[in-house]
Amino acid sequence: MDRRSLIKNAGIAGVLAAGVAPAVHAQATIRWRMTTSFPKSLDTLYGSAELFSRSLRAMSGGRFEVTVHAPGELVPALGVVDAVQNGTVEVGHTAPYYFIGKDDTFAFGTAVPFGLNSRQMTAWMTEGNGLKLMREFYAKYNIINFPAGNTGAQMAGWFRREIKSTQDLKGLKFRIAGFAGRIMERMGVVPQNIAPGEIYAALEKGTIDATEFVGPYDDLKLGFVKVAPFYYYPGFWEGSAQIDVFINQKAFDALSSEHKAMVEAAAAQAHVDLQARYDARNPGALKQLVSQGAKLRPFPQDMMNQAFKHAQAIYDETSSKNPAFRKVYEDMARFRADQNLWFRFTESTFDRFMQAQKL
Template identity: 80%
Template sequence: MDRRSILKNAGIAGVLAAGIAPAVHAQAAVRWRLASSFPKSLDTLFGGAETFAKAVRAMSGGKFEISTHAAGELMPAFGVVDAVQQGSVEMAHTAPYYFFGKDEAFALGTAIPFGLNSRQMTAWMVEGNGLKLMREFYARYNIINFAAGNTGAQMGGWFRKPIKSVQDLKGLKFRIAGLAGKIMERMGAVPQNIPGGDIYPSLEKGTIDAAEWVGPYDDQKLGFVKVAPYYYYPGFWEGSAQLDFFINQKAFDALSAENKAIVESAAALAHVEVQAKYDARNPGALRQLVASGAKLTAFPQDMMNQAFKVAGTIYEETSAKNESFRKIYADMSKFRAEQNLWFRFTEMSFDRFMQSQKL
C-alpha cells in the first residue's frame, strides 16, 4: 500500500467526515490490544495511543476496536518489541531507540545525537527513504511501523549538580536512552536506560545523578525539579524524537484494505497531534518550572563540541560493523545535509531574528 495514498486521496479530515462506508459495516469485528512503553500519567505520550485507538474506532463505526495498555499492564515498558514480534499483542506504541541494544539501527527510527529536527524527520520518513528503509529493517522482527508522534527538540535533562565542563561528566550516572548513552559513556558518564515511570524514584534515592526525559510539560508532571534542580539545554541527542506504532506484520496483513487505510490515517492523526501538544504546552510549563526553582542553563560549549566529535566517531564505528545501520545512516546523513543547507537560509534565519525580538 502506498504510504501516502490515504492522505493524498482524502486526507484525515476527509476520511473522518465521509462517515462509515458500507464496506466497513460489512466487515467482521476486529479486536486488538496495544501495549505502550509509557505510563498513563504522560498524557502527551500515552495520549497518542488513545487518540489512535479512538480514531480507529470512529472510522470503523466501532467494528475495529483497540484497547490501550500502559507500561507494566501487559508487560514491562521495554518488552513490547518481543511481544509484537511474537504476536502476544497485535501492536505496541513506543520509542524505537529503546531497543538499540538489539540492534543499533533501532535508534535511527527515533533520534540520534545531532540528527534531524522534527520537520526534517517527517520529511525523510514521508518524502525521503526513511520509512522504506526502516520498514525493511523492522521486517526482520515481523513488524510494520507507522509514525506515532514527535516530541520536537528536547531538553538536556535534570542534574543534581552543575555541569561546568565536560570533566564534570566523569562517573555521572545518567539516565539516557539510545546511542546517546554510548556517546555519554565515551565522555565519562555512566548511562542508565530506565523507563519513564522509574526515573523520579531513581533520582530521589540517588541511584542516578541526572536524567533526561523530554521537555518541560512532561518533566513537570514527573516532578524532577524537586530532586535535581539544574535544568540543561539543548538535548543535542534529540533534535527530535519520533515515536512509532509497531504492528505485528501478520496481524496487519490480515486486515481488510479499508482497515489498513484506517490504521494509516489514524496514525497520521496521532503523529500530528503529539507534537502539537508539546509545542502548545511546553512554554507555560517552562515558566512554572523556573518559578519552582529550576536553574535553566546551557550545556558548556566544550561538552557540545566534544559530543559532536564523539558522535561522528561512533557512527563510523557502528557503520563499519552493522550493515543495516550503515545503509540507513548513510541515507539519513545525505538527507540531513540537504535539509541543513535549506534551513540555514530560511528556518534558522527567521527563528534567530524572532528570538532576538521582545514580543
C-alpha cells in the same frame, strides 16, 4: 416479481424474509491490544496511543477496537518489540531507540545525536527513504511501523549538580537512552537505561545523578525539579524524537484494505497531534518550572564540541560493523546535509530574528 421490484416494494425486512440477501455484508469486529512504553500519567505520550485507538474506533463505526495498556499490564515497558514480534499483542507504541540492544539500527526510528529536527524527520520518513528503509529493517522482527508522533527538540535533562565542563561528567550516573548514552560514556558518564515510570524514584533515591526525558510539560508532571534543580539544554541527542506504532506484520496483512487505510490515517493524526501538544504546552510549563526553582543552563561549548566528535566516531565504527545501520545512516546523513543547507537560509534565520524580538 423480479428482484429489483421485490427490493423496492418490500423494503429490507421483506427482502430478508424472502431470503434475498442484500449485497452489503457486515464486517466482523476487530479487537486488538496495544501495549505502550509510556505511563498513563503522561497525557502526551500515553495520550497519543489513546488517540490512535479513538480514531480507529470512530473511522470504523466501532468495528475496529484497540485497547491500550500501560507498561506492566500486559508486558513491561521495554518488552514492546518482543510482544509485537511474537504476536503476544497486535500493536505496540514506543520509542524505537529503546531497543538498540537488539540492533543499533533501531535508533533511527526515534533519533540519533546531532540528527534531524522534527520537520526534517517527517520529510525523511514520508518523502525521503526513511520509512522504506526502516520497514525493510523491521521486517526481520515481523513488524511494520507507522510514525505516530514527535516530541520536537528536547531538553537535555535534570542534574543534581551544575555542569561547568566535561570534567564534571566523570562518574555521573545519567539515565539516558540510545546512542546518546554511548557518547556520554566516552565523556565519563555512567549511562543508565530506566523505563519512564521508574525515573523519579531512581533520581530521588540517588540511584542516578541525572536524567533526560522530553521537555517542560512532561517534566513538570514528573516532578524532577524537586530532586534535581539544574535544567540543561539542548538535548543534542534528540533534535527531534519520533514515536512509532509497531504492528505485527501478520495481523496487519490480515486486515482489509479499508482497515489498513484506517490504521495509516489514525497514526498520521497521532503524529500531528503529539507535537502540537508539546509545542502548545511546553512554554507555560517552562515558566512554572522556573517559578519552582529550576535553574536553566546551556551545556558548556567544550562539551558540545566533544560530543559532536564522539558521535561521528561512533557512527563510523558502528557502520563498519553493521551493514543495516550503515545503509540507513548514509541515507539519513545525505538527507540531513541538504536539509540543513536549506534551513540555514530560511527557517534558522527567521527563527533567530524572531526570538531576538521583545514581543
